Amino acid sequence: MMKLISWAVICAALLPSAGAGGPHNVMISNDSEEGIVVDWFNPSTGKPMVFSRLGQGESVRVNSFVNHTFLLRADGDNCTTEELCRYSTVVITDNDDQVIKVREGLEVEHRDSSTKAQYAAADIVQNCRDISKEQLAAGHSSDRVMKQMLSCVEGKTAETLEQLSERVSTETRLREHMSGNLENYTCADEKIETTVAEKFKDWEHQNVTRKIHLLHERKASKIHLVENFISPEECAAIEAAAKPILHRGTVADGKGGSRLSDHRKAMQAGIRIPFEEEGTGSQGEHIANLFRRIYAYTNNATGYGIEVDGQEDLMSIQYFGRGKDDKSPDNYRPHGDGDIDGRPHKRGGRVATMVCYCTADNLVGGGTNFGNANVFVKPKVGAAAFFSYLDSETRLHDTGFTSHSGCPVVEGVKRIAVHWMRIGVNKEMPWDSFNTLNIHKSECEEEE
The missing domain is CATH 2.60.40.780 (von Hippel-Lindau disease tumour suppressor,  beta domain)
Incomplete structure (x- = not known):
C-alpha cells in the first residue's frame, strides 16, 4: 500500500x-x-x-x-x-x-x-543467483547451472539497458518537444537577457580573476558564462587568421561525413593552433594562449584532465544579419555538439564546448539558447559560454540539457571563436582520425 x-x-x-x-x-x-x-x-x-x-x-x-x-x-x-x-x-x-x-x-x-546502475546490477545478479539455486536443488549439473546463470545475467542486463535507454530517450524527447515549442518565442524576444545564474564563483588563472555565472549545474551537464574570457587582441588574431579561408558551415551527415544544410547557416574557418609561436609576441601566440586557457578552464570546471595534444582546431564562425525581412537568416537550429543521449562515452568523442563572443555590435538576435535547460545566453563581447556534456565519474553523456541553438541574426554581425574538446585523442590519434560518428579510420579500414 x-x-x-x-x-x-x-x-x-x-x-x-x-x-x-x-x-x-x-x-x-x-x-x-x-x-x-x-x-x-x-x-x-x-x-x-x-x-x-x-x-x-x-x-x-x-x-x-x-x-x-x-x-x-x-x-x-x-x-x-x-x-x-x-x-x-x-x-x-x-x-x-x-x-x-x-x-x-x-x-x-x-x-x-547516482547509484541506480549499481543497484540494478546487484538486483540482476541476485535474481539470477536465486534461479540457479532452484536449479541446483532440482538436480541440474553445476556446469549447466553456471551456463544458464551467465545467460540469465547477460539477458537481463541487455533488457535493463534497453529499458534505461528507452526511458532516457523518452525524457529527452519530452524536453525537446517542450523546448521546441518555446524556441521561436525565445529567439524572437529582442529584449531577453542572459539567464540569472544559480550561483556565482571566481576563477583565478595566471593572476587574473574572472567571474563565473553557473547557469546550469548537473553532473553530466554544465552551462557557465565566463566574463572577460577572451581579449580584443585574441579576437583580432582569430579574425585575421580566418579571413582568407572562410567558407560555408556544414553539419554531420549521419554517415560519418558532413554536408551543407539550412539547419546551419553561417561562415566558418578552422584555425590551426600555432604552438611554435608561443613566446614570440605574434598573433599566433594570442591564439595559442587562448587555446590553453580554454583547457585550463574546462579541466577546472569538470575534472576531465584533458590534454591539448590531438585536439580540434579553433573555429571562427561568423553570422551576418540582413534585416527583419530576410526569410532565411543566419542561424544554427537546435543541436548537440556531441552525444547527448545518456549513453557511455565513445573514444575520441566531444565532451565540452567553449563559445567566445568577439563581435556583437548593433546585434539583434544571435543569442545562444539552451531550450531544454531553460537557459539563454545573450552575446557579450569578451565573454564566453562554456558547456560540458559528460559525467566525469560515470562517463555517461548528458541526456539533452546541452542541446542548443544559435538564434537567427536579424541585424548586425556576430563573430564567435568556438572550440570543441574531446576525450580519447592524442598526438598519435588526433581528432581528424575519427569520423563524425566517432569511429576511428583504422576501424573503418578493417570493416572494408
Whole structure:
C-alpha cells in the first residue's frame, strides 16, 4: 500500500536550515517482515517527530529537502529514550529518483540517480543467483547451472539497458518537444537577457580573476558564462587568421561525413593552433594562449584532465544579419555538439564546448539558447559560454540539457571563436582520425 504524505509545508518553514534547492520527492519502502516507524528530525530543534508508520510491504512518499534526516526504527520495540533501540538513519541528498528501502534487521538501501546502475546490477545478479539455486536443488549439473546463470545475467542486463535507454530517450524527447515549442518565442524576444545564474564563483588563472555565472549545474551537464574570457587582441588574431579561408558551415551527415544544410547557416574557418609561436609576441601566440586557457578552464570546471595534444582546431564562425525581412537568416537550429543521449562515452568523442563572443555590435538576435535547460545566453563581447556534456565519474553523456541553438541574426554581425574538446585523442590519434560518428579510420579500414 502506498501512502502519500506531503512534508513540504513544514519543511518550507525551515528552509534556512535546509539544503539548497527545492524539495525532492522521496519514496520510503518497508520491505522487511515487521512494522517500522519513520521519524523526521526537526532541523530547528534536533528532535525526532513521528512522521509515518509503515506495515510490511507499505511505502510512503515524502517531499523533503537536501540534508534533512529520517530515523527508521522497529515499530514493535518497547524501549525508552534512555535505552538503545534498533534504528537506522538516512539523509536526503541532492540526487534525483531517491528510493529508501528498509530490509530485514533495519538494513537500509538508499538508491538514487547516482547509484541506480549499481543497484540494478546487484538486483540482476541476485535474481539470477536465486534461479540457479532452484536449479541446483532440482538436480541440474553445476556446469549447466553456471551456463544458464551467465545467460540469465547477460539477458537481463541487455533488457535493463534497453529499458534505461528507452526511458532516457523518452525524457529527452519530452524536453525537446517542450523546448521546441518555446524556441521561436525565445529567439524572437529582442529584449531577453542572459539567464540569472544559480550561483556565482571566481576563477583565478595566471593572476587574473574572472567571474563565473553557473547557469546550469548537473553532473553530466554544465552551462557557465565566463566574463572577460577572451581579449580584443585574441579576437583580432582569430579574425585575421580566418579571413582568407572562410567558407560555408556544414553539419554531420549521419554517415560519418558532413554536408551543407539550412539547419546551419553561417561562415566558418578552422584555425590551426600555432604552438611554435608561443613566446614570440605574434598573433599566433594570442591564439595559442587562448587555446590553453580554454583547457585550463574546462579541466577546472569538470575534472576531465584533458590534454591539448590531438585536439580540434579553433573555429571562427561568423553570422551576418540582413534585416527583419530576410526569410532565411543566419542561424544554427537546435543541436548537440556531441552525444547527448545518456549513453557511455565513445573514444575520441566531444565532451565540452567553449563559445567566445568577439563581435556583437548593433546585434539583434544571435543569442545562444539552451531550450531544454531553460537557459539563454545573450552575446557579450569578451565573454564566453562554456558547456560540458559528460559525467566525469560515470562517463555517461548528458541526456539533452546541452542541446542548443544559435538564434537567427536579424541585424548586425556576430563573430564567435568556438572550440570543441574531446576525450580519447592524442598526438598519435588526433581528432581528424575519427569520423563524425566517432569511429576511428583504422576501424573503418578493417570493416572494408
